[in-house]
Amino acid sequence: AQRVTQPEKLLSVFKGAPVELKCNYSYSGSPELFWYVQYSRQRLQLLLRHISRESIKGFTADLNKGETSFHLKKPFAQEEDSAMYYCALRALRNTPLVFGKGTRLSVIA
Amino acid sequence: GAVVSQHPSWVICKSGTSVKIECRSLDFQATTMFWYRQFPKQSLMLMATSNEGSKATYEQGVEKDKFLINHASLTLSTLTVTSAHPEDSSFYICSVLTSGRAYEQYFGPGTRLTVT
Numbered sequence: 001a002q003r004v005t006q007p008e009k010l011l012s013v014f015k016g017a018p019v020e021l022k023c024n025y026s027y028s029g030s031p032e033l034f035w036y037v038q039y040s041r042q043r044l045q046l047l048l049r050h051i052s053r054e055s056i057k058g059f060t061a062d063l064n065k066g067e068t069s070f071h072l073k074k075p076f077a078q079e080e081d082s083a084m085y086y087c088a089l090r091a092l093r094n095t096p097l098v099f100g101k102g103t104r105l106s107v108i109a
Numbered sequence: 110g111a112v113v114s115q116h117p118s119w120v121i122c123k124s125g126t127s128v129k130i131e132c133r134s135l136d137f138q139a140t141t142m143f144w145y146r147q148f149p150k151q152s153l154m155l156m157a158t159s160n161e162g163s164k165a166t167y168e169q170g171v172e173k174d175k176f177l178i179n180h181a182s183l184t185l186s187t188l189t190v191t192s193a194h195p196e197d198s199s200f201y202i203c204s205v206l207t208s209g210r211a212y213e214q215y216f217g218p219g220t221r222l223t224v225t
Contacts, residue, residue: 043113043202043216043218043219045216094208096143098155099153102151
């Protein structure tokens with residue numbers, strides 16, 4: 001079975017502080033991992049995916065297969081980063097995403 | 110990417126009535142679409158996979174006779190909530206799966222259903 005766990009419902013940080021949103025997954029194979037973001041009153045949008053190994057809006061995430069984790073990090077949080085962040089997994093390219101429960105990031109000025 | 114729209118964005122209906130939600134892929138011919146349900150402050154739960162020209166595949170625990178999915182064309186999938194009850198009140202989100210170099214899911218803005 002596929003499962004994504006985001007242990008924190010809410011994470012509050014001060015502007016300029018580092019951010020780490022935790023994500024752990026459970027899957028017997030080699031999944032694809034993603035981070036999606038949902039800003040207030042907007043639709044869900046892709047932030048980054050592990051296979052592309054890119055940095056989007058200063059965020060990075062490294063897949064750690066040993067720890068089955070895919071934590072999202074940013075060295076200096078900005079107020080505009082305040083949003084709901086969802087970690088997601090999929091087993092195969094043409095299968096649906098399975099989401100974690102999400103973490104609400106609040107960046108305080 | 111794909112642009113996905115949903116209609117209506119918000120609907121209120123009375124218990125016992127049926128409601129149809131449309132999901133349109135505006136710039137991509139989508140063979141596969143997904144329907145999710147999101148309860149307040151909770152995650153997206155996959156309800157079903159909608160394949161053009163064939164029957165939808167429902168997730169365990171989702172009543173197929175209650176949540177009717179029709180994917181009649183490559184740009185339109187509909188979700189009909191039949192005999193709605195207050196517990197069906199939720200946020201329904203559709204997603205289009207693109208193909209080609211990168212299989213990506215693009216999401217609609219969602220439809221908020223309130224059953225009174």
